[in-house]
Every structure is written in structure tokens, then in C-alpha cells.
Amino acid sequence: MKNRELWMIVYIFLAIFLAMTGYFVYNVQFATKAVINDSHNMRKKDLAKQVIRGTIYASDGSVLAQEALDHDGNEVRNYPYGRLFSHVVGFSTMGSTGIENAADVDLLTSNAPVSEKLQKEMSGIRNTGDSIYTSLRPDLQQVCYAALGDYRGAIVVMEAKTGRILAMVSKPDFDPNTVSENWAEISGDEENSPLVNRAAQGLYPPGSTFKIVTLHEYMREHPNDYESYVYDCSGRITEGDSTIECYHGSVHGHEDLLASFAESCNTSFTNIGLSLDIPKLSDTADRLLFGRVLPSDLSYSRSRFSLSSVSDTKTVMQTVIGQGETLITPLHLALITQAIANKGTMMRAQEIVKKTNYQGLFLKEYKPEIYKKIMTVQEAEAMVKYMKQVCITGTGKKLSGLPYQVAGKTGSAEFGTVKGASHSWFTGFSNPDDPDIVVTVIMENGGSGSENAVPAAKKIFDAFYGVN
């Protein structure tokens, strides 16, 4: 062929141009949303100049956030529930947080009918952004808010099979309606830090709830004979020069693995922990997403776990019972609990269920999404058995004898240097045979798990099942 070498050059360049064009088209059409939703993108305010921010709805159809006019006729963002949803819905007035941030671009994109859109653009009127429907339930949120009472802390309620968030409360809170007026006061309050969404961003020592991880690792290392484990608890265990005691000096005596877990026996679990293969435990923590990205659209902190073969005995002893360097967020613990309830499969934590245009015309459904298999079905089922026992005879027995069954784990996480002061934890799920909801509670300085967190969780389960 004549000009063969020149045609070759043309083909090479055509291929590169084609690849580049394809990449550009793909980016503009598909990959753009995640990119432009980044909080560093100051162009969101450019969008806001052209589009009236859309409305956020709760699952019962009530409005969580909308654009409204104030007394002087200025446009303001209005949150009808006030403080109730302050963290999870967030605000869009001083930067954006919560769902306001996660759905920023959707809320600022208008899918109004084309003719209306063009007409408005021609006359210089802003179009209205799309609406977001969430899975949040105001009734449950109200119950959680009340259950947390005056404690600082957080509650996460999640659908066990879908990972959808039904309620998420964090205290101390603030009123999103006036956040811009009171910005200096709210953001400057370092003692209470009300802007922090403790449910997703609060890092707490997991306390005895970490025994779920220790137990899981023990079961993996002894798949056939873990049930034959026995231990005599004398209330304390000493290895080298460090000693671990059971909570508030209790002595559990002769016990098997089930009783050790149900009673949350620190000495027995320290004993188990000392027998574990530390690198493997570290791998397990990694698999359970400690220090990893979580499947959530909200801003969250990464949990921390640092144990390796070089860690000293004291650190190992503390870590396996949830003290030491380990830190976890309530959202992360809720996700682990959800995966156990859901036969080992972790779902994405979703708040957004569907998107419509401002007139309610359906645009997109956000289906529940499997994130990762974090343990086998057998491992999850074995764990459920142990967690059920906690709520029958163990530290969660306030949740027994009810019209519904609960499987869970309590925790009392010591913090700071004050001896005896602890955060009160509970994480669990209802109706283990066909799980309904996951509830994770943390109450700062709330004492033991059974003291405060379990009753708080009970109120939420009661409300969900309509029990008085």
C-alpha cells in the first residue's frame, strides 16, 4: 500500500485520540459525581447560584431539609426537626455536612422538565434541584434522642439486612437552622465539640464489645474444639508484671467459653487472648475494617487497631479485652454487628434511598449494596449463638423475656486516668433468626454497658416492635 508508514502513524494517533476522548466522555458522564461531591470543590457554590437546593425527605415523607423564605423574604435553609437530625442530615450553610454533603450534587442538579428548565433559564429564574428520599425514621430518631438523654454519645439504628440507616443520633448537638448565626460559638466550643458526629466520627475504646473480635479469632484458630474451652476465673489474671481484673472486682469461677462471653469475663478473655496468634489477630482486625475505609457516604473517622508480633504482653492483654490503643467508631461497630446478623455479609451503610425531581418524578433508586463478606456463614452463626446468650443470661439479660429476641454484646470501656470511669456500650440486633434492626449505643461516662446502654437499646427495640 502506498503511504503505508503514514497510515500507520495516523492509526496510532487515532487510537490515542479515541482513548482520550472515551476517557473524557466517561469522566463527564459517569465518574464525575463522586469527584465533584468532594468537599474541596468550591464550585458547588457556583451550582447553588443557578439551582435552588432540593429537599431532603424522611422515610415517612416528612421534610428534613428544605429551602424556605425568612421574615425578610431571604432564602434560607430550613430544618423542620431542628436539633433532632442535626448531625445525620447536617447543614449546607457553613460548608456542608451529613446527608446535605453526601447528596450535595444531586440536590444542586435540576432534572425539572426540559421545557420548564429552558424557560426558567431564559428568564433568569433558578431551577429547583432534585429531591432526596432517605431511610431515616423520625419516630425512631425521636426515641433514640430521648433514650440517649443527657448523656454525650451516639446511637446508630440500621436495617440488619440492607444496611440502611433508620436513625442516627449524636450528642451534644446544635440547631442547624441557626448554625451560621451561631457559628463562632458552635465551632469554638472545644469542650463539647457539638459539630462532631460522634456516631461516625467519634473514636472510642471499644471495651468489652471488642470481645466479639477476640472470640471470632479464637473460633477461627480452634474451629473444632473451641466449645470445650474452660477456665477458672479468680477475678484477676497476671502475666509478667501486668494484671487484668474483672469489671468491678467480680469473680466468675468455673466457666466455659459461652459463659465467659455472656458474662464478659475479662480474665478469661485475657487468657484466650494470650493464646492467640497475634499476626493473625491483626489480619482479622484488618478484615473487619479496623484502620480501613468504611462503606459510608457520611464523613467518618477510621477505627484504629495496632497490635503486631512485637507488641509487649501488657498491650496484648489490654487489647484483647478492648482497652489499650484500639479505637472504634459507633458506625463501624454497627456495621460489624450488621454483618454478623446478615450471615457475615456487610452491606453499605446507606441513608439515601431514592432521588426524584422536585415534582416527585422518579429518577433513581439506590438499592441496598453488598460491600464485603467479612466472615463465613458458619462463623457468623456461631457468633450469633454467643451473642444471644449475652441477652439471655449475661450482661444484657435486661433484654430477655420480651416479645422479641435480641443478640448483642455490652461493653464498659474505661477511659482516661480516672479509675472506674467508663463509657457504656451496647451493640446488638433483634430477631436473630430473621434479623430486623441493628442498634449500637455509646453513652460517654455511662458506667457499665448493662447499666445504661442496654436499657437505652431496649427503648429503641420496644419502639420498633410497638411494645410499651
Added chain:
Amino acid sequence: MAGLSKYFIAVFVIFYTFHCFAVFSYKNEEDRKVFYVFQNILMVMTHVLGFYVLYVRSGDTDMPVLCILEEIVLFAMIVLFKYFYPRASRLITNNICMLLAISFVMLARLSTARAWKQFVIAAFGVVLALIIPFFISRIRLIRDHYWIAGAAGLAILLFMMTIGTVTKGSRITLTIAGVTFLPSEFVRLLFIFFLAGMFTDKEYSDPETGRPSMQVIISGAVMAGAYVGVLALCKDLGSALMFFIIFIFMLYAATRAPVVIIGGFCGMTAASFLGYRLFAHVRNRVRAWRDPFSDIEGAGYQVAQSLFAIGTGSWFGLGLMGGSPKSIPEVAKDFIFAAISEEMGGLVALCIILISLSNFLMFMNISMSINQAYLRLMAVGLAVNYGFQVILTIGGVTKFIPLTGITLPLVSYGGSSVIVTFIYFSIIQGLYVLSRNETESGIYPGEEHTEEEAGKHKAEYRDGEDPEDRHRKGRSYRDGRSGRDLHVHEKNKRRFDNEEAYYRKRRSDYGQGRQKRRRIQ
């Protein structure tokens, strides 16, 4: 009106781009005329509407003045070029003007001061563009003294290395009268002249195939290595890469050996790896490319801003004055594509890629139609230079490849970029005129041809071909002109024979000259 302008602009530019490719459905330049005029109308509408929106939204009274003056320059370019060079490619002229028009609008939006500067430079460029094709037949002068071009280029680079200012860590620039020049862009032209001359030097090539000898290839490689080395030392790795690619493709076009391409890509991979290991700023750019968001406040800032701009703008854009393109550092130069994508929309940006592609294809098309090895190779060099520059810029801005800090020809702000682009576009136009004269009328500038002969060809052409007939025959037109094809072939052969004789004579002259010089030494 201003509210809907972005849709109108998108439609205008899309229609324009469509015609860039649709013209090829007509074989005859005569039939294409209506498309070209339509393209001109679309260009004017895009430009005027853009400035109208800018004026309405900014209230800047410079806008209408700038708009009218720019229209005059664009019009002058189109009309005068057509008048002086009726045989030049109108598609290329139109594309130059369209890219300039879009660039004018965007620059006026970004900075009025820069828009004025760019306007003056572009006007100067138009004058150059009008003059250069006239001298194209004198290009043989450069051919015969290609070593001078090569040495001059290298000297300029070395000179710049000592006195030039380093801006943004990796570029050598020179500021003359308030206009910042990137000498490496001029030097690229010299480099192309050099390679084209050397690879087609009859003295050192296989007389049968015309391929360069090993000796020439090696000295070319050494020279190219020197260029690339100096630029690498100046940390201008984007330019170094450009020189390397030009060398590889021109060598391939000259030798027709696929191994050159394969070897070139292996060499590029090795060099990239070496660059990555040696230079911290290369590592930074690769990191910023792989995940610009991980270091969004630092190395990834520019690319992240660019992606925000492209993404937020989406297909139709935020409208002129509706976005924040100024948040991208270097937006008027390397990142103008992102600014266009943000405010005029992804569709317009896509059209810019396609118009650039259309230019590249036209360049290659022209190189294919040239029979003379030297001019043909030069056209290939210019095509590769243009095509690769577009790929590096747009690829970098869209995160397709790591950022190299190269400007987008005709669209980016910058003195040297616009001037150099005008120069090589007009050289290409000159080559096109030359090649069309060559194949259609038999008049070959610089060759001895009698008027009589030319007249005879013309008559034959008219007899054998009825322009009206072509329409009706449609695709069978090619078959229908076999008689003429034969004639052209005959003529070319004759001309080629002449040329051989011409070269033989020249060569001996040249050789004698050199011997004489040697004797003097």
C-alpha cells in the same frame, strides 16, 4: 437570552465540528465551499454570542471593542488567505480561526488584559501566516543547510539554559517586551527542519529506496539525544518528550521500519522510568496523576481543580461567568481546556478535541499527497508535533496521562505558542498549495516548467473532466477519472526524472563546494 446562550454556543460548535468531517463526503473542493462558508458563519455566531454574554454579565465596555477587532482579524485571515492562496486548505484556515475564536472568548472571560495581548499576538500571527506560504518554495534553502538549523536549535537551548528564567519549576522562558516566550517551541520547528533535511539527504541515503543510511540515523539520534538531554537538564520533561516523539515518528516515516516505533516506545518507557527515579517533580506529577485527591492541598491541587471544573461543568457547562475557572493555577495557559469545559461545557470541549483531530488528519493527508521526500517528511514532523502536543495538554488536564505542562496550540494564552502554531500551520498550508499545484496543474515552484506545458495540462484536465459530471457520478467518480489518473502519473514520472537530474546536478555542485572548502582548510 444570556441564560440560554450556553446551549446555543454548544450547538454552534457541534455543527461546526460536524462539518469538519462531513466535508469529506464531497470529493470536490468546489462542492465543499458551502460547508466552509457555513463553518465561518457558525464561528462568527459563537464568537459574537460569547462576547455578548460576557458583556451582559460583566458590563466590561472593553468587550464589544475587543469583539469587533477580533472579528476583523478573523475575517482578514479567512478572506485574505482565500484571496492570496486559493489553493490552500480552507478547512485548516477555518479550524485555526475557530480555535482562536473560542480561545478569544475564554481569555476575555479570564482576563481582559491577557485577551488584549493575545489579540495583538494573534493579529501578528495572521500577518505571518499570510506571508509564509509565499516563501514556501524557498524552503529548499533550509533543506540544504539542515545542519545549521539543527545546530542553531541546540545553541538556542544551551543559551536559554544559562540565561532563561525557570518558571514553575520546570520551564525555560524568556520575556521580551512583556510577552513570555518558550524558546523550546521555536526550537521544535528547527528540529523538524533538521531531521527532515537530514533523513532525506540524497548523499547519505539508499539511492533506490530513498531510506536514510545507518550513519545518518546514528547522527540524527545523537543530535536528538543532545536536545532531549539539554531539556531534561532544564527539567522541561514535557518538551523533552515532544522532541523524542517527533524524532521517533520522523525516523519511522523515513525508514518505514516498524521496529523504530517499537523501539521508540520501549525507549520511552525506559526514559520515563529513569525520569521517575531521577526527578522529584516527576514523581510528584505521577502521584498527582494517580490520585490527585490524596494531596489536594499540594501536588494534586491543579489536577483536582481541573477535574472539579470539568465535572461540575458537565455537558453544557455552567455558562460563561458562571463558574470559578480562576481557581485553577495556570488556567489561561496549560489548563484552558478545563476552563472551557467548565463554562462552555463538556460538549464544546469534546468538539475542541475533534477539531484538533481534524487538523492532525489534514496535516497527515497533506503529507500523503506530497511526492517530494523532504517536504513530505517535514509535513509528517509538523503533524506529529501538533497531534502530540494536543494529546499531552488535553490528556494532562483530563487526568488521562500525567501533567507535562504543555500548551494547547491556538487555544492557550501565550506569545510563543500562538506565533509558532501560526508558523507551522502556514508552512503546512504552503506545502498543501505546493502539493496541489504539483498533482493538479503540473506547475511545481522552483522547477523548470514552460507555460505551454502547464496550459496543455490544464486543457487536458478540462477536457477529460466535466465538473458537473462529478456530481452525478458520485462515488463512481474515481473510476471515471482513470484517464486523468494515468495522465497525472505520467506527468509525475516525467517530473521525477527531471528532479533526479536536478538533484544529481545539485549534489555535484554541493560536493564540489565542500571539497573546495576542505582544500582550503
